[in-house]
Amino acid sequence: MDREIHFANIADRNVRGMMRWWATSPKFADEVRANSMTGYLLHWYRTLSLRADARTLAAAPRTLRIALLTSACGGVFLVGTWVALYWLSATGRVPLADAATAVVAVQTTLGALTQVVRSAGYVFHTSLYLGDMADFFDEAARRAPHRGTARVHSPVEEVRLEDAVYRYPGKERPAVDGVSLTLRRGQILALVGTNGSGKTTLTRLLAGILLADKGRVTWNGVDLAETDARSVWERTGLVPQYFAQWPLRLRENITLGQPRTADDGPVWDVVDAVALREAVEELPAGLDTLLAREIFSGVELSGGQWQRVACARGLYRTPDLLIMDEPTSQVDPAGEHRIFETLKAKAADRITIVVTHRLENTRIADHIIVMEEGRITEQGRYDDLAHAGGTFARLLALSQDR
Numbered sequence: 001m002d003r004e005i006h007f008a009n010i011a012d013r014n015v016r017g018m019m020r021w022w023a024t025s026p027k028f029a030d031e032v033r034a035n036s037m038t039g040y041l042l043h044w045y046r047t048l049s050l051r052a053d054a055r056t057l058a059a060a061p062r063t064l065r066i067a068l069l070t071s072a073c074g075g076v077f078l079v080g081t082w083v084a085l086y087w088l089s090a091t092g093r094v095p096l097a098d099a100a101t102a103v104v105a106v107q108t109t110l111g112a113l114t115q116v117v118r119s120a121g122y123v124f125h126t127s128l129y130l131g132d133m134a135d136f137f138d139e140a141a142r143r144a145p146h147r148g149t150a151r152v153h154s155p156v157e158e159v160r161l162e163d164a165v166y167r168y169p170g171k172e173r174p175a176v177d178g179v180s181l182t183l184r185r186g187q188i189l190a191l192v193g194t195n196g197s198g199k200t201t202l203t204r205l206l207a208g209i210l211l212a213d214k215g216r217v218t219w220n221g222v223d224l225a226e227t228d229a230r231s232v233w234e235r236t237g238l239v240p241q242y243f244a245q246w247p248l249r250l251r252e253n254i255t256l257g258q259p260r261t262a263d264d265g266p267v268w269d270v271v272d273a274v275a276l277r278e279a280v281e282e283l284p285a286g287l288d289t290l291l292a293r294e295i296f297s298g299v300e301l302s303g304g305q306w307q308r309v310a311c312a313r314g315l316y317r318t319p320d321l322l323i324m325d326e327p328t329s330q331v332d333p334a335g336e337h338r339i340f341e342t343l344k345a346k347a348a349d350r351i352t353i354v355v356t357h358r359l360e361n362t363r364i365a366d367h368i369i370v371m372e373e374g375r376i377t378e379q380g381r382y383d384d385l386a387h388a389g390g391t392f393a394r395l396l397a398l399s400q401d402r
């Protein structure tokens with residue numbers, strides 16, 4: 001019954017836990033307060049809590065009835081035992097000393113039996129949850145993408161997409177719909193397109209985070225569907241659109257995911273590459289500054305500074321494939337210029353992919369791809385596309401009009 005109630009409530013409890021985090025995280029506190037969301041969030045929280053409580057209360061009478069019945073049965077047997085013992089000793093069928101010994105024996109046995117029954121109950125209770133866990137692992141294994149054991153090796157000279165299609169589960173239309181593309185080492189590719197046109201999904205396919213439903217993605221000719229993902233990700237640097245702000249020291253925020261090194265030289269190199277040195281030097285403990293104000297105290301960076309840290313993290317990896325998904329959306333123009341200059345300067349050793357809505361940034365790219373509804377609708381160099389009279393030219397004109 002305990003498990004039944006647990007199951008009935010688990011969804012509400014999970015949502016409530018998540019809501020609690022969203023409603024109380026300092027990250028969103030400004031928005032919650034200034035947009036007067038508190039009342040609505042509390043209403044939600046209260047509704048979920050009341051619903052879970054109502055289920056627990058509804059099950060209480062049944063639990064109590066079972067407890068009452070089992071206790072009554074136990075009580076009847078115990079009373080029967082004492083009455084029988086009293087009768088045996090009172091009628092002289094059993095000597096008094098034996099009856100007294102029997103009382104002690106019954107007490108001891110009762111304690112031991114209770115312990116056995118209770119422990120068996122715990123084992124049964126836990127085994128139900130362990131069974132659920134085993135089912136979950138089976139389901140997870142069934143759903144996990146099955147990849148092979150092939151490995152890719154550095155340097156990665158070529159990454160190819162051949163007619164790749166990917167549709168998210170539960171969606172009707174593919175997010176990437178038959179894209180073919182060849183990228184060579186040293187190239188910078190810029191991806192542009194409207195919101196939801198499939199740019200981020202395309203980068204996920206290229207990095208082997210998602211496997212294509214149809215078509216292939218290959219690195220140096222090796223199909224990612226047959227490749228050990230670790231060998232791909234060891235050679236990937238990803239600055240995602242929504243990057244993590246780790247509650248760790250600044251140094252770890254840059255080196256996380258890379259083998260630890262005692263030498264801060266490469267860390268400072270990437271700090272310079274994203275023009276963050278001045279800000280780091282102003283921090284109370286430089287690279288050792290803890291960036292976890294809301295959890296363990298420490299310092300908070302501004303939005304653009306955090307984004308520079310995320311870019312530094314991608315660059316620090318010196319990857320074969322560097323993907324930057326709107327890496328400078330919060331960065332000031334000087335910082336943005338510096339970061340794109342760095343990308344250009346470091347492009348020779350790798351394949352660089354930049355997703356951006358600021359079309360001026362695509363000037364550094366060797367190849368620009370315009371995506372619409374999961375397909376490539378235009379491609380070429382900046383100067384060609386700017387005068388081609390297509391979507392790129394139209395968006396460029398709009399951005400320059402402003």
Ligand SMILES: Nc1ncnc2c1ncn2[C@@H]1O[C@H](COP(=O)(O)OP(=O)(O)OP(=O)(O)O)[C@@H](O)[C@H]1O
Binds near residue numbers: 168169175196197199
């Ligand atoms: N994790 C996901 N689960 C389900 N659908 C998704 C997921 N991520 C994206 N989508 C859907 O796939 C489509 C393409 O999304 P994608 O994030 O690739 O677009 P995008 O071009 O990167 O857009 P933006 O410019 O807003 O970042 C959208 O319709 C989106 O709703």
Ligand SMILES: [Mg+2]
Binds near residue numbers: 199200201241325
């Ligand atoms: Mg995106």
